Amino acid sequence: MKIIGVNGSPHANHNTGFLVKKVLEGAGKAGAETMLFHPERMKLRSCKACMACKKRPLACSIKDDMAGFVGAVEEGCGLVIGTPVYFDHVSAQLKMFLDRMYCFLGPDLKNHFPKKARAVLVMTYEADNPKSYESVLTWIEERLKGYYGIETIGSIKLHGSPCRLTSNKDAAICEKAYALGLKLAKNK
Numbered sequence: 001m002k003i004i005g006v007n008g009s010p011h012a013n014h015n016t017g018f019l020v021k022k023v024l025e026g027a028g029k030a031g032a033e034t035m036l037f038h039p040e041r042m043k044l045r046s047c048k049a050c051m052a053c054k055k056r057p058l059a060c061s062i063k064d065d066m067a068g069f070v071g072a073v074e075e076g077c078g079l080v081i082g083t084p085v086y087f088d089h090v091s092a093q094l095k096m097f098l099d100r101m102y103c104f105l106g107p108d109l110k111n112h113f114p115k116k117a118r119a120v121l122v123m124t125y126e127a128d129n130p131k132s133y134e135s136v137l138t139w140i141e142e143r144l145k146g147y148y149g150i151e152t153i154g155s156i157k158l159h160g161s162p163c164r165l166t167s168n169k170d171a172a173i174c175e176k177a178y179a180l181g182l183k184l185a186k187n188k
């Protein structure tokens with residue numbers, strides 16, 4: 001079982017990265033092979049709508065680090081998708097990454113993402129209301145399911161999180177992240 005993290009924060013080890021890694025830690029404990037992509041540090045360009053992938057599945061005219069992700073996903077894999085809220089939505093880094101997943105939709109928009117993939121979402125933001133930005137999580141969830149058939153099995157929301165290095169997050173949220181990693185890897 002392969003579990004693939006995507007940290008959409010520009011920071012590798014702040015709030016979002018910390019929690020994405022907690023989920024991966026849980027998955028690793030359950031025996032999964034884990035890997036982490038960090039769009040900020042990848043050579044990555046935005047989708048230019050050339051439609052090469054609509055002629056040939058998985059073809060992309062942009063030769064950059066997205067190929068690593070396309071090559072890594074496999075049937076039954078798990079994804080851990082994390083983002084900070086920036087200006088009321090996902091980070092630009094995560095948006096670019098999600099847009100580039102368009103290559104999984106081939107001719108006639110047929111879905112070529114490996115089957116039975118599942119996801120855990122991580123979202124962190126500063127607003128002090130635990131109910132804020134539900135629509136952003138729903139937006140990610142619906143994109144994953146509607147385009148690629150990826151089922152979201154749970155999500156972590158960290159609210160009231162100022163933009164600073166995280167060393168000691170709330171124990172309950174860390175436990176939830178770890179437990180979701182275990183669940184993702186056990187495929188239950």
Ligand SMILES: Cc1cc2nc3c(=O)[nH]c(=O)nc-3n(C[C@H](O)[C@H](O)[C@H](O)COP(=O)(O)O)c2cc1C
Nearest residue numbers: 009014015016084085086087088124126127162163
């Ligand atoms: C440029 C910028 C825009 C932000 N926009 C929002 C926002 O719209 N709503 C919010 O609640 N927090 C906002 N925040 C706070 C971040 O979402 C929050 O600190 C998050 O945990 C940062 O994630 P990171 O530590 O992984 O970088 C913003 C922070 C920055 C730097």
